[in-house]
Amino acid sequence: MTDLRHRLDAFVKLGDFFKEYCKYAKNQTQIDDNQHAWLKKFDEILALAGHKNGWFTPENILFSLESWAELLTPSKLESWLMAYEVDKNKPKSVALIMAGNIPLVGFHDFLSTLITGNRAIVKLSSNDQVLLPFVAQYLIEMEPSFKDKISFADGKLEDFDAVIATGSDNTSRYFEHYFGKKPNIIRKNRNSAAVLSGNETKEELTALGEDIFRYYGLGCRSVSKLFVPKDFNFDALFKAVYPYNTIIEHHKYANNYDYNKAVYLMSLFKILENGFLMLKEDNNYASPIATVFYEFYDSMEDLKIRLSQEQDKIQCIVSKGFIADEIPFGQTQKPSLNDYADNIDTVDFLLKT
Template sequence: MAHSNLSTEAFVKLGDFLRTFCDLVTTNTISDHLNDKWIERFKTEAERAQHYNGWFSEENCIHAFQEWGNALTKENIENWLKNYDLETNQEKAIALIMAGNIPLVGFHDLLCVLITGNKALVKLSSNDQKLIPLLIDYLIEIEPLFKDRVTFTKEKLENYDAVIATGSNNTARYFEYYFSKKPNIIRKNRNSVAVLNGNEPPEELKALGEDIFRYFGLGCRSVSKIYIPKNYKIDTFFEAMFPYNDIINHNKYANNYDYNKAVYLMSEFKILDNGFLILKEEESFGSPIASLFYEYYEDIDALKTYLKDQEDNIQCIVSSGFIDNEISFGKTQQPSLNDYADGIDTVDFLLRTSLN
């Protein structure tokens, strides 16, 4: 495939379609367009997703479609790729072992592999078996050359030149052992944190709720811990979170809320609770579903130093005027194309990896 013009055009068309589809959902006019087979297929898969994975609510699937639609514009793709020399790529087969914690979480790796002119051998997560093949089916219709570029497999991975694998800290140890002889990117658990200064306007704090509750907090970009100044009034935070209280009506979320609250109470931990979110003072980063860890700080420079030392465990820092590469409140689940997981440049890795 002459690298990338065909790829880029196909992904731009995919972005156009996803934006159109999400507009029809938002304006409640989708029923007028069900004679379009793709509109109907995407609608059906978004509705069905929850049957295969209870965490994949229709709303969250649509949100994932929308964010990919926003990302895949001609301008965004050209700006992303302009710093790379794609002509240097040697065509390779890249094994992708995907996570499935949130809808389409593995799609960025697949995009990187295809747009650099490589082939993908994909092992989907059992939690996200439908949505990524749906996007690939759409791409193949636009550009049939993709048909030979993506292979989904449930078998043992064989005949690949490099691997990108995403999993937990436990599976990462296995991946590192198993794939050590091939060029690889092995991703582990990461969490995201927010640093509050106590003077956030109400709309900024409310936006933080999007970072906490979107995808039920299951993403590595989901805020699982907040740092708050000494004497911070927690009521201010809880007030800003109130608009998200509907989340407790989601069955799996409610079960986790009840379970984690019971565990904390039986262990006699001191917790704060507003009926749909549990706050627990805790040094570690990864809070369970329906709970959020918090920690007080007194010295902002000491906190900066500490978080810098912990950067291998942190995906995003949400704040306002705290550090240079911070994420604005409410924006963690709107990554741009060059927001690479774990800060490892996937495109650069693919271009530098040569055939043995």
């Protein structure tokens, strides 16, 4: 059996474990005695993750695990890697500087690094410090050769050949200064947008709510900006997303809603709101929590040109029949394995570095 096959099998087992844990967490399955200790331990880890980061609710962590369980299958992993000559990789040490905005946000970089036979030196975000170390522990149990391939750095990163760093526009300058001389992928702020025609069905607008509210809008694939025609019916949008109204029961979200609403009102900004979501006309992409910015457009063709010119600010675009690589409503938080952040092919970078 090749080393790649061993690595693939380990990640498939991890996907099976995620799937089993999600069923266990929802009381939908009998506990396998062999997995009982791991499942109970994962319970503790998820509780600790939520304690350390109030945005990491059980629902959102389970959503992340279920999404990865769907991807970590033999057919999807093999199909993804078919495009590459993984066996020709020259193993290297890769520093992975993780973000911490949503649960396991850096897992794709972690997977890409290990599956191609490299060593991962992980620098965790202070907002997400417990999930990935547990995942690594499970992987090592399934495939002991990973023990020498995974390490977590507390202090200064040392002895690495390449860097994949995810952060903000501000931290990217720091990353460029310290890591610019090494082969690197350095990611900056990006947000996602939806282009609406006004002809969307209620079901499509409800699905858009998933793109807006999942992970409380904290992900780079979360829709934070709407482009709408002049006569757009905002009431129809508010009615369609009403099923997400319980989001306001989350205290951190509610605090942000109240604070941002007060700022808008004191600044005499015109806003539309329904008690759990505010819409503000604004030409920026990055909106505060509980707010989505919107802009009116006159011509879809002109809008296509503008969005093409501003693509370095955009992670993905939700629409129907607008552009070739658009994301269907409700699907932004379910990327496939070859949906690379910032459209930079991580595996290709790792193999050619």
